[in-house]
Every structure is written in structure tokens, then in C-alpha cells.
Amino acid sequence: AQKVTQTQTSISVVEKTTVTMDCVYETRDSSYFLFWYKQTASGEIVFLIRQDSYKKENATVGHYSLNFQKPKSSIGLIITATQIEDSAVYFCAMRGANSGTYQRFGTGTKLQVVP
Amino acid sequence: EAAVTQSPRNKVAVTGGKVTLSCNQTNNHNNMYWYRQDTGHGLRLIHYSYGAGSTEKGDIPDGYKASRPSQENFSLILELATPSQTSVYFCASGDRPGTGGGDERLFFGHGTKLSVL
Numbered sequence: 001a002q003k004v005t006q007t008q009t010s011i012s013v014v015e016k017t018t019v020t021m022d023c024v025y026e027t028r029d030s031s032y033f034l035f036w037y038k039q040t041a042s043g044e045i046v047f048l049i050r051q052d053s054y055k056k057e058n059a060t061v062g063h064y065s066l067n068f069q070k071p072k073s074s075i076g077l078i079i080t081a082t083q084i085e086d087s088a089v090y091f092c093a094m095r096g097a098n099s100g101t102y103q104r105f106g107t108g109t110k111l112q113v114v115p
Numbered sequence: 116e117a118a119v120t121q122s123p124r125n126k127v128a129v130t131g132g133k134v135t136l137s138c139n140q141t142n143n144h145n146n147m148y149w150y151r152q153d154t155g156h157g158l159r160l161i162h163y164s165y166g167a168g169s170t171e172k173g174d175i176p177d178g179y180k181a182s183r184p185s186q187e188n189f190s191l192i193l194e195l196a197t198p199s200q201t202s203v204y205f206c207a208s209g210d211r212p213g214t215g216g217g218d219e220r221l222f223f224g225h226g227t228k229l230s231v232l
Contacts, residue, residue: 006157033212033219035220035221037221037223042225043203043225043226044223044225045205045207045223046223047220047221047222050220091157091158093158095212095219100212101163101171101212102146102148102160102163102173102212103219103221104160104174105150105157105158105159106157107155107156107157108157
């Protein structure tokens with residue numbers, strides 16, 4: 001079975017600092033794909049960044065980056081220089097290359113960025 | 116940018132009634148998905164489709180049916196709605212995922228808030 005776990009329910013950080021959101025996953029597939037999505041207060045869900053398990057380099061897009069620790073089955077999302085508009089719920093998702101035909105999501109982490 | 120449109124945005128239904136949630140996508144994606152979002156559960160997959168005429172069960176299909184009459188449209192049907200189906204429903208579309216991991220990011224609609232009384 002494939003499972004994604006986000007244990008941090010909510011996080012509050014001060015603007016312009018760096019935050020890391022945790023995500024651990026379970027899969028029997030040797031190859032898999034990991035994703036992060038952002039849900040804004042309006043409810044809109046957008047894709048942010050992705051990591052393929054066979055790639056050793058951590059993915060980076062703008063001020064989002066990933067901390068991929070394969071031995072720990074962990075994929076943390078790092079947001080540097082946080083802004084007020086980064087306040088949102090962040091979802092981690094995974095799809096196994098062989099047994100996964102769709103993305104499974106974690107329960108989400110609510111991030112609040114305060115001035 | 117891919118566009119996924121859901122209707123209605125809000126719906127109040129009575130227990131035992133039939134509810135149909137509609138989704139339309141204009142990006143010609145093969146795959147479409149219905150997720151529901153509940154506090155403490157995140158997004159859970161109900162049904163998905165590989166293309167017109169196909170529907171597949173996700174992780175929580177009980178009490179739901181799906182219909183994919185065309186590439187663009189994917190509906191979620193609650194034949195006999197129950198209060199436990201009160202939730203926010205999201206439709207998403209994406210390219211068919213492969214073992215090579217192509218562009219399979221999902222594009223979501225804005226959600227339908229369903230209340231079953």
C-alpha cells in the first residue's frame with residue numbers, strides 16, 4: 001500500500017524567514033514520484049514542485065525547494081524568504097511508478113506567515 | 116494554462132436525493148479525477164478516468180458513481196446522498212502518468228461544496 005503522512009497540522013512563521021514542512025511516504029515501488037501542492041484561502045489548489053525518486057538532486061523552483069532524503073522516505077518542502085502570500089495549506093502527494101495509477105495525498109500542513 | 120471548471124460551486128441536497136457534480140476541462144488531458152477534501156483526511160480519491168467511456172475506482176468509491184461521456188467532461192454521481200457525503204469535492208485533470216514520469220501535475224477545479232441535510 002502507498003501512504004503519505006504529514007504530521008505537522010499547522011505552522012506559524014515570521015515573514016522573510018525559512019520554513020520546512022515535513023512529509024514521509026510509504027511505497028513498495030523502487031521508482032516513484034513526489035509532489036507538493038498549495039491550497040490558498042480561496043480553495044484553489046495549484047502544483048508547486050516535484051521530485052523523481054531516481055534523481056539525486058533536490059528539485060528547486062523559485063523560492064521553493066525540496067529536501068529529499070530517500071533512506072528516510074522523506075520529502076520536505078522548504079520555502080525561503082517567506083511572504084505573507086505563502087500562507088496556505090500545503091499538500092504532499094506521491095505516485096508509485098509501477099503500482100500507482102494516481103497521486104495519493106497527505107492531510108496537509110497549514111502555514112501561516114505573520115509580519 | 117489548463118482550465119478545469121466545476122459546477123455547481125455550492126450545493127445543498129436532502130438525504131436520499133440524487134446529486135450530480137459536473138466537471139469540464141479544456142486542456143485535452145486524458146485523465147480526470149474526483150477527490151473529496153475533509154478535515155483530517157486531506158484529499159482522497161473517489162473515482163478517476165483514463166479517457167472517454169472509462170471510469171475506475173479510487174480509494175473511497177462507496178456511495179459514488181462516475182461518468183466520463185467525453186474527453187472534456189467527468190461527472191460524479193451520488194445516487195442516494197447521505198450526510199456523511201457532506202464535503203468539498205475537487206475535480207482534477209492531468210496527462211496520463213507513465214513509468215517515465217512525464218508531466219503529470221494535476222490541474223484542479225475550484226471545488227464544489229456539498230451539504231447533505
